[in-house]
Amino acid sequence: MQSIHVRTTINGQAAEFLCEPRQSLLEVLRDVLRLTGTKEGCNDGNCGACTVEMDGRIVPACLVLGAEAEGADILTIEGIAEGSALHELQNAFLEGAALQCGVCTPGFIVASKSLLESNPDPSEEEIRFWLANNLCRCTGYDKIVRSVQAAAGKMQQETTS
Amino acid sequence: MSTSTAEPTSTSAAPADKSSNGAPRRDGYEPNMVLATQTFDVVGTRPVRHDGADKVTGRALYGADLALAGTLHGAILRSPHAHARIRSIDTSRAEQMDGVHAVVTADDLPEAEDKLVDVGEGDTRLSYVHGNVLAKGKVLYQGHAVAGVAARNQHVALEAANAIVVDYEPLPSYMTAPEAMAPDAELLHSDLRMKEFGEQTDKPSNVAEHFHWTAGDVAEGFAASDVVVERTFDTSTVHQGYIEPHNVTALWNHDGRLHIWCSTQGAFVVRDVTSKILEVPVSNIKVTPMEIGGGFGGKIPVYMEPVAALLSRKTGRPVKIVMSREDVFTGTGPTPGSHSRVKVGASADGKIQAMEATLAYEAGAYPGSFVAPGGMCVFAAYDCANLSVDCYDVVVNKPSSAAYRAPGATQAAFAAEQVIDEIASKLGLDPVDFRLRNAAKEGTRRADGPKFRRIGCEEVLQAVRDHPHYAAPLTGPNQGRGVAVGFWFNVGLESSCTLNVNTDGTVHLVEGSTDIGGTRTSIAMQAAEVLGIAAEEILPEVVDTDSVGFTSVTGGSRTTFATGWAAHDAAQKIVAEMRARAAKLWSVEADQVQHAKGVYSSNGNSIAFRDLAAMSSKTGGPVSATATVKPRGVGGSFSANIVDVEVDPETGKVEILRFTAVQDVGKAVHPSYVEGQMQGGSVQGIGWALNEEYFMGADGTMKNSSLLDYRMPTTLDLPMIDTCIVEVANPGHPFGVRGVGEANIVPPPAAIANAIHRAVGARMQRLPMSPPAVWAEVAGS
Numbered sequence: 001m002q003s004i005h006v007r008t009t010i011n012g013q014a015a016e017f018l019c020e021p022r023q024s025l026l027e028v029l030r031d032v033l034r035l036t037g038t039k040e041g042c043n044d045g046n047c048g049a050c051t052v053e054m055d056g057r058i059v060p061a062c063l064v065l066g067a068e069a070e071g072a073d074i075l076t077i078e079g080i081a082e083g084s085a086l087h088e089l090q091n092a093f094l095e096g097a098a099l100q101c102g103v104c105t106p107g108f109i110v111a112s113k114s115l116l117e118s119n120p121d122p123s124e125e126e127i128r129f130w131l132a133n134n135l136c137r138c139t140g141y142d143k144i145v146r147s148v149q150a151a152a153g154k155m156q157q158e159t160t161s
Numbered sequence: 162m163s164t165s166t167a168e169p170t171s172t173s174a175a176p177a178d179k180s181s182n183g184a185p186r187r188d189g190y191e192p193n194m195v196l197a198t199q200t201f202d203v204v205g206t207r208p209v210r211h212d213g214a215d216k217v218t219g220r221a222l223y224g225a226d227l228a229l230a231g232t233l234h235g236a237i238l239r240s241p242h243a244h245a246r247i248r249s250i251d252t253s254r255a256e257q258m259d260g261v262h263a264v265v266t267a268d269d270l271p272e273a274e275d276k277l278v279d280v281g282e283g284d285t286r287l288s289y290v291h292g293n294v295l296a297k298g299k300v301l302y303q304g305h306a307v308a309g310v311a312a313r314n315q316h317v318a319l320e321a322a323n324a325i326v327v328d329y330e331p332l333p334s335y336m337t338a339p340e341a342m343a344p345d346a347e348l349l350h351s352d353l354r355m356k357e358f359g360e361q362t363d364k365p366s367n368v369a370e371h372f373h374w375t376a377g378d379v380a381e382g383f384a385a386s387d388v389v390v391e392r393t394f395d396t397s398t399v400h401q402g403y404i405e406p407h408n409v410t411a412l413w414n415h416d417g418r419l420h421i422w423c424s425t426q427g428a429f430v431v432r433d434v435t436s437k438i439l440e441v442p443v444s445n446i447k448v449t450p451m452e453i454g455g456g457f458g459g460k461i462p463v464y465m466e467p468v469a470a471l472l473s474r475k476t477g478r479p480v481k482i483v484m485s486r487e488d489v490f491t492g493t494g495p496t497p498g499s500h501s502r503v504k505v506g507a508s509a510d511g512k513i514q515a516m517e518a519t520l521a522y523e524a525g526a527y528p529g530s531f532v533a534p535g536g537m538c539v540f541a542a543y544d545c546a547n548l549s550v551d552c553y554d555v556v557v558n559k560p561s562s563a564a565y566r567a568p569g570a571t572q573a574a575f576a577a578e579q580v581i582d583e584i585a586s587k588l589g590l591d592p593v594d595f596r597l598r599n600a601a602k603e604g605t606r607r608a609d610g611p612k613f614r615r616i617g618c619e620e621v622l623q624a625v626r627d628h629p630h631y632a633a634p635l636t637g638p639n640q641g642r643g644v645a646v647g648f649w650f651n652v653g654l655e656s657s658c659t660l661n662v663n664t665d666g667t668v669h670l671v672e673g674s675t676d677i678g679g680t681r682t683s684i685a686m687q688a689a690e691v692l693g694i695a696a697e698e699i700l701p702e703v704v705d706t707d708s709v710g711f712t713s714v715t716g717g718s719r720t721t722f723a724t725g726w727a728a729h730d731a732a733q734k735i736v737a738e739m740r741a742r743a744a745k746l747w748s749v750e751a752d753q754v755q756h757a758k759g760v761y762s763s764n765g766n767s768i769a770f771r772d773l774a775a776m777s778s779k780t781g782g783p784v785s786a787t788a789t790v791k792p793r794g795v796g797g798s799f800s801a802n803i804v805d806v807e808v809d810p811e812t813g814k815v816e817i818l819r820f821t822a823v824q825d826v827g828k829a830v831h832p833s834y835v836e837g838q839m840q841g842g843s844v845q846g847i848g849w850a851l852n853e854e855y856f857m858g859a860d861g862t863m864k865n866s867s868l869l870d871y872r873m874p875t876t877l878d879l880p881m882i883d884t885c886i887v888e889v890a891n892p893g894h895p896f897g898v899r900g901v902g903e904a905n906i907v908p909p910p911a912a913i914a915n916a917i918h919r920a921v922g923a924r925m926q927r928l929p930m931s932p933p934a935v936w937a938e939v940a941g942s
Contacts, residue, residue, distance in 0.1 A: 022316060036226035037219015039454070041404040042486040046868035049404055077219035090217040094209045097833035100678035100841065102216030103223060103405040103454025128876040135873060137402045137455050138678060139837055140844030142882045 008069040010035070011079025019066035026050045028066035029076060037077035037106050041135065048134030051107035052076045058114045060133075077106035080113060088158075089113055089151040096147035100138035108134050112148045120156055124149070190629035193836050195829060195886045196620075202758065203689045204896050207833045208696040210682040212452075224408035224424040224451040225483045232410065233262050233311040235472055235482035236318035237465065238325050239492055240300035240307055243334035243558040243861025244349070247298055247327060250308060255321040260313035263475035264325070265468060267297035267307075271440045278437045281430040281461040281714040282564055282652070287437055289527035293561050294438060294467050300329070301349055301526035302558050303862040304491025309468040311480045334558035334861035337395075338500050338521035341367040341557045349526065349556045369528030372536055372552040374608045382515025382547030386506025388587045394576040396910075396928040397854035398498040398523065401565045402845070402873050405454020406484040407493060411469035415477065421466050422449045426456045426675055427714030432706045434463040439470060449705040450675045453715075457845070458564030459494045461714050490866035494563020495855060497522040497530040499572035503539070503580045511590050513545045513599045516608075520573060521553040525562040530554045534650070535569030537609045538907070539577050541648035542618050542799065543599045548608040558861050564716060566842055567649035567903035571849065571910060575928060578645035578911030582918070592644050592915070593626045617825030617889030618799045622646060624887050630803045630821045639808045640818065641920025646801040647907025651900040652717030653792040657710025658727035660688060660735055662784040666771025668692065668735070670701040673712030674724040678841075678902075679834040680715065686830050687725040687896060691732035693759025694770055710789050718900025721830055723792050729895045730788035739773055742780040746773075794893015800824040800904035802843065802912035808921045813936025815851055815917060820909075821883040827891035827899030838901045840882040846909025848874045854929050 003018040010033070019028050026043070029035045029052070041047035043062045050061040053075035080087045089109050092098070099105045108131065115122060115130040122130070127148050128141075136144060197205060215221040252264040273291035277284040291297070296305045308325050312318035335341035341349070346367055355366040358373055383389055409423040419441060425431050428450040436443045453460060465482045472480040484492065504517040518539045524530035536552040585595035600619045606612050625631060625644060635642060659671040670685055685699035692699075712724065740754040743761040746768070747754075754763045759770040777784050805818040822839040829835040852872045856865040865871050890897030914925045923938035 020316075030226070031228070034228065035219075036222070039223070039405070040225065040483075041406070041454075042868045044486065044867055044869070047404055047486075081218055086214070086217065090214075093217050094213040097207070097210075097679070097837055099213075099216055100834075100837055101403070101405070101453060101455040102212075102221055103403075103452075105216055106219045109217060124881075128879075132875045132877040135404060135868060135875065137404055137457070137845070137873065138841045140840035140842075140874075140882045141876045141879060142840045143833070143837060145876065145881070 004067045006067060006070050008071065009073045011076060021067060023066045024062050025064040025066050025069055026061035029061060035076055035078050039103050039106055048107045048111065049104050051110045051134065053110060053114055058111050075110065077110055080109055087113065088154045092147040092151035092154065096143050096150055098139065098143040098147035104134060104136045108136065108144055116152055116155060121152055192881060192883045195832050196624065196888055198888045198890055199828065199897060201690050201896065203686045203696050204828065204830050205832065207831060208682060210679050211685065211701050212676060212681055221452045223405055223454055224410070224422060227410050227422050227451060227481070229410060229412065229479040232479045232481050233313065233476055234315040234318050235309055235311045235469055235480050236315060236322040237306045237468065237482065237488065238308040238322040239488065240296065240303055240305040242300055242329055242331050243303050244332040245300050245329035246332060247296065247300060248330055249328045251326040252308065254326065255310060255324040258317070258321050258324060260317040261310060261321045263311045263472050265309045265471045265475065267295040269471050270295060270438065270467065278434060280434060281427050282716060285529050290434060290463065291438055293527060294464065302560050304488065304560055305526065306492060309472055311472040311476055335367070336557055336559065336857050336861055337498060338523050338553065338555040338557065341555050342521065342553065349558065353556065367556050368553050369524060369556055370554040372533050374536065374550045374610065375548065376606060376608060377547035379515040379517050379547045379549045383506040385508060386514045387509040388584055389504065389506040390580050390583045391502065391504035392580055392926060393502045394926045396499045396572045396575055398495045398559055399849050399853045400490055400495045400871065401457040401459035403455025403457060403459060406486060406489045407460065407464055408483040409465045409469045410479055410481040411466065411473045412479040413470055413474040417445060419446045419470055421446065421470065422451055423466055424453045424460060425450055426453065426460045426677065426716050428673060428675065428706050429711055430461060430714055431463055431466055435466050435470065438467045447705055447707045450703060453675050453677050456677055457566045458568055458716060461716055462494055462563050464493060486868060487866045490871065491863055492560060495560055496565035496568065497524060497562045501572065501576045503576040505580045505584055507584050507588060509588065511588055511595055511598045513543055515547040516540045516543065516545050517549045518577065519551045521555055522569065522572065523557045523559060523562065524554050525557060525559045527561040528554055528556060530562050531564060531569035535573040537607060538570040538648045539573035541607055542596065542601055542646045544601050544605040545599065550608045566845060566906040570647060570649050570907045571846065574645060574647045574907045575910045575914065578908065579914050579924065582915045593622055593631065596646060597622045597626065615889065615892055616797055616799065617887055620887050620889050621799045621801050621823050621825050624823045624885050625801045625803055628803060628821060628823070628885060630819060630883065635805060637807065639810060639920050640805060641916045641918065642803065642805050643912045643914065643916030643919060644801060644803055645908035645911035645915060646799060647904055648797060648799050649718065649904040649907060650797045651722065651795050652719050653723050653795045654713035654717065654719055655791045656712045656724040656727040657787065657789045658724060658731045659709065659787040660731045660785065662735060662774050662777065664775050664777060666774045667698045667700055670699050670728060671704055671709050672701060672724055673704065673709040674720045675715045676703055677715050678838065679831060680720045683721040683830040683834060684725045684728045688728040688732040691729055692735060692770060693757065710787065718798065718902040722894060722898045722900045723790055725830065725898060726792055726894060727788045727790045730790060731786045734786035734788060735784060738784050738786065739770065742773055742777065743768055745780050794891065796827050796891030796893055796899035798825055798899045798901065798904040800908055802908045804912045804916050806913060806916040806920055808917055808935060808939065810921060810939050813932035813934065813939060815913065815930060815935055817847060817880055819880055821885060822905055823885040823887060824901060824905055825887040825889045825899065826901040827894065828888055828897035829886045830896065830898060832886060835886055835901045836884045839884045839905045842903065842905030843882050843909055844874050844879060846906045847879065847913065850910035850913040850928060850930055852929050852931060
């Protein structure tokens with residue numbers, strides 16, 4: 001099968017790759033670029049484990065073709081922490097015990113970051129609505145929702161102080 | 162609030178004192194409370210987990226993330242039929258495809274010897290495990306593995322699998338226990354003979370085993386009852402629903418050593434079962450457990466490991482296979498659907514006089530449905546002298562069932578706890594008060610024989626009664642509040658742990674229990690408590706089967722209990738050694754050295770653990786200790802729920818308004834992770850109650866094998882899940898631990914059914930209580 005040459009930006013760095021037309025962005029991230037932090041739970045857009053940000057919108061990477069990433073700006077879980085400092089959401093997930101097995105966590109963190117960028121002070125209902133495409137089977141979501149609330153509080157304190 | 166044994170102490174570290182709109186919680190209660198009975202320095206605190214940074218940055222390596230050089234990718238061909246004879250398998254076209262390296266079928270497996278094999282939580286016949294790995298002669302369910310392919314990449318592997326031609330002769334299929342038990346039902350296994358009352362009979366049957374337990378005289382008990390309620394119940398097959406699909410990489414090296422990397426709850430189970438299936442000595446197999454993305458019991462069985470190993474042997478290269486979500490639904494262990502009958506009688510004074518149950522569970526394609534544990538748990542919360550329990554383990558044409566969090570107990574509680582509720586109503590008694598009057602306690606004899614040691618059934622029910630939720634008013638029409646209680650034994654099994662003291666005063670902890678929800682930390686905390694150092698100064702590592710002593714599955718709520726106990730014992734050995742080292746320094750006898758909170762002292766001398774560790778080279782060399790345990794002091798766990806629902810009578814949709822989980826965990830080593838287990842188990846129970854089911858077509862195939870259609874609970878379906886941790890210390894464990902992983906899934910379906918009944922008067926006798934089912938009951942009542 002003829003490979004396609006794709007130029008894109010991933011986590012702020014220019015990235016180039018070759019992919020087959022049938023390969024999804026998820027497959028490219030994981031198998032070609034070895035960015036395995038983005039997880040596969042269903043490969044049909046229904047679990048949210050592969051959530052990445054693409055040109056400012058969150059998408060399930062399994063429903064995007066690798067070839068569609070041409071010219072796009074993509075953020076994955078590997079690009080959330082800044083240098084050696086964890087993002088407030090990552091800290092809040094650890095402090096708030098918001099993960100058990102951890103396999104859904106990258107998707108939740110990427111999706112939550114996108115929420116807090118558009119809505120820095122979300123209500124519980126708004127958090128629940130935003131994260132409804134991300135499945136977690138371990139936690140019952142309670143500590144995830146609370147951790148997003150905690151991170152929002154911290155991030156607001158930082159911007160006002 | 163208080164209970165007879167406990168004072169409220171610490172509460173959640175989470176920012177929990179406000180609801181989402183910033184207003185104070187509605188009645189001033191704490192959403193997560195701990196009724197602690199004993200405090201320690203480390204045990205009972207909430208440190209950040211040791212593997213946390215890896216898991217929030219995407220760095221943690223799960224099985225599907227592994228990429229060894231030269232890896233081939235595999236795919237499994239699965240049966241499209243629920244029940245069929247395999248006339249022939251033609252792999253020639255697949256083998257000739259470009260990029261295909263090998264194909265295997267059941268013919269590549271050694272013949273299964275007729276013997277028993279320990280599959281992690283009990284024994285089963287090797288031929289059944291064998292037959293489930295690759296079907297031989299017959300397929301017994303849609304999704305049954307028939308062949309494996311290794312190819313250049315997963316796309317080619319999938320295409321090749323689909324190019325294998327299997328000639329099937331379809332056979333009649335049976336989807337439920339009553340169908341398969343019918344006298345004229347065709348046999349799934351021609352060689353299956355029913356085991357009855359512990360004896361092997363020569364009766365050919367789809368009933369693999371019939372258990373019967375009795376105590377007292379139920380006829381007399383019913384005769385002495387003023388109220389008797391008898392009902393039948395059915396529950397659908399549901400899946401554990403872990404987000405990470407099963408995966409394996411196998412490398413059968415040219416030196417004959419087989420190395421397996423996989424997502425499993427028990428690396429040693431994978432090693433031992435694979436060894437038996439492939440007839441390779443255990444010493445030739447090394448299993449590396451990768452990070453595991455959920456299991457809940459469903460990642461105990463061995464599915465693809467032997468197939469990947471055979472493909473690797475044929476090709477001389479590593480072979481990796483990752484299941485699709487559809488493979489997970491149709492090819493791996495769901496938990497059994499059930500059909501049950503429960504009859505309970507009570508006298509006007511509110512005492513239960515007799516309890517009788519018949520449980521028939523769908524084992525799936527091979528025997529072993531966990532119906533017996535269901536029967537042991539069905540009336541475990543009650544102190545009643547007259548008991549009769551019959552259990553039937555029935556093979557049907559569904560995937561071979563696997564453990565799912567307190568396996569067997571939830572189906573049983575769905576039946577029993579509704580009948581109990583109905584009796585309480587008929588007697589005009591408060592449902593919690595009625596349960597308390599009849600609660601099991603130390604010395605109560607369970608239906609299957611054993612007498613309870615110290616248990617927390619009463620304390621859990623008292624905590625329910627005293628919880629602010631139980632007194633809070635409901636606020637609208639079609640709302641109802643339900644309660645239910647459930648039980649799970651927990652298990653001990655076997656664990657090993659090694660501690661290596663570093664010269665900077667930290668300690669490496671080596672263990673073999675897959676960490677599925679923070680157990681690296683809960684185990685490390687127990688070692689830290691004994692050593693008198695911080696949890697963060699213990700560095701836990703889950704290692705492969707070559708690098709640690711035998712350790713049983715992460716299952717049965719046993720990991721914090723048993724592997725934590727091994728860590729405790731190893732730490733005690735370290736303390737003894739450190740006392741000897743200090744004694745050497747001070748030229749005294751070891752028994753003259755005292756240890757408290759990480760400080761060693763004698764006659765005015767004292768030295769901290771860290772400083773003593775730094776001197777290990779001068780005091781006799783490295784300090785290291787290993788302990789192994791096979792604990793006997795297992796403490797069972799009771800769990801109860803208070804749930805408020807609102808039923809939409811127009812659509813039948815049930816909304817959970819408020820949910821409180823109460824559980825006796827013995828001692829909460831890490832209360833945040835204990836709360837997490839209670840919340841997670843509760844929500845799995847809510848999904849089981851309201852939505853989840855294997856929707857089977859008339860042809861016996863699953864029609865909803867995607868996460869869209871299977872519909873597990875999402876954030877939007879749920880409120881916060883409040884928890885109340887009850888600590889009735891288990892006298893059988895050094896820190897009083899019972900285990901927390903499982904009992905919490907037992908009461909939710911029954912509690913929700915009771916709430917629905919109180920809301921709209923409908924008695925729900927079938928799971929799931931999905932909108933159409935509830936609507937039909939409401940319309941009919």
